[in-house]
Amino acid sequence: MINRILRYGVALVCVGGSLIFSFAEADRMVTKDIVYAAVGDVSLALDIYRPKGKANDGLIVWIHGGAWRSGSKEKVPILRLVDKGWALASVNYRLSGQARFPAQSHDIKGAIRFLRANQKEYGLQANRVFVIGASAGGHLAAQVGVTNGQSQLEGSVGGNEKVSSDIQGIISLYGASNLTTILNQSTPHGLSVRVPALDAFIGGQPDDLVEETRLASPVNHVDRKDPPLLMIHGDQDPQMPINQSIELLGKYNELDLDVTFIPLHGAKHGGAAFYDAERIEIMNQFLLGIW
Secondary structure, three states, X not given: OOEEEEEOOEEXXXXXXXXXXXXXXXXXXXXXXXEEEEEOOEEEEEEEEEEOOOOOOOEEEEEOOOOOOOOOOOOXXXXXXXXXXXXXXXXXXXXXXXXXOOHHHHHHHHHHHHHHHOOOOOOOOOOOEEEEEEOHHHHHHHHHHOOOOOHHHHOOOOOOOOOOOOOOEEEEEOOOOOOOOHHHHOOHHHHHHHHXXXXXXXXXXXXXXXXXXXXXXXXXXXXOOOOOEEEEEEOOOOOOOOHHHHHHHHHHHHOOOOEEEEEEOOOOXXXXXXXXXXXXXXXXXXXXXXX
């Protein structure tokens, strides 16, 4: 079993796109607003960040948070990974006010197929794709990452259906994993956020939509073929219970899969502690170690 529980970085052992503009930022090359798909009257776009020097072998796909109902590709707190040699694509997906789950999974998998199909055009090495997300984005990263090849969650957004959307590594930052248990684990503040968020995301509450909730819960999809997983979660998170990461850790442990769990003592929901130099380097080393 590969099971590493870390605290503060110390092991404890337990193409059809619309290119709007490109520019250089620090040591990054940035290509903005590439349309990877259109669903009805919704255009879905992504931004690509590349290091100026030689890139590492692989592509990071960043999935933003926002309780599934807000946020956008514009905010990318892990850009220092680009400075460490990683190409990165930040992806917009349909928010819950536009479409219910599994639309978000379909969109992200469609973006990954697009990136692989057009990797030469955009100067990428996308044979190996790693997903990283925070909060609701962490949930979606885990969901996409543990459902390689599942037709119900694949969809056909953007076409390129003969291209693989498989994921080779997952990083979930304070994300959900089991929507059937999340409300029972939540603080009053967490309930005030999560109850309306679930109404919009799956169309109701878990007790009333059992099959939909199970489908949207990564813990129910874990199998022996799933890629390595890194989770970082604050132990004082009032909005996303740390038990959500612990549940996914348990599923990975059951199947003797590669998993690293970092509980941040005193950390709440997001914040600078998750994106400081030490955490960025932990993510970098995790990705470099996946072969």
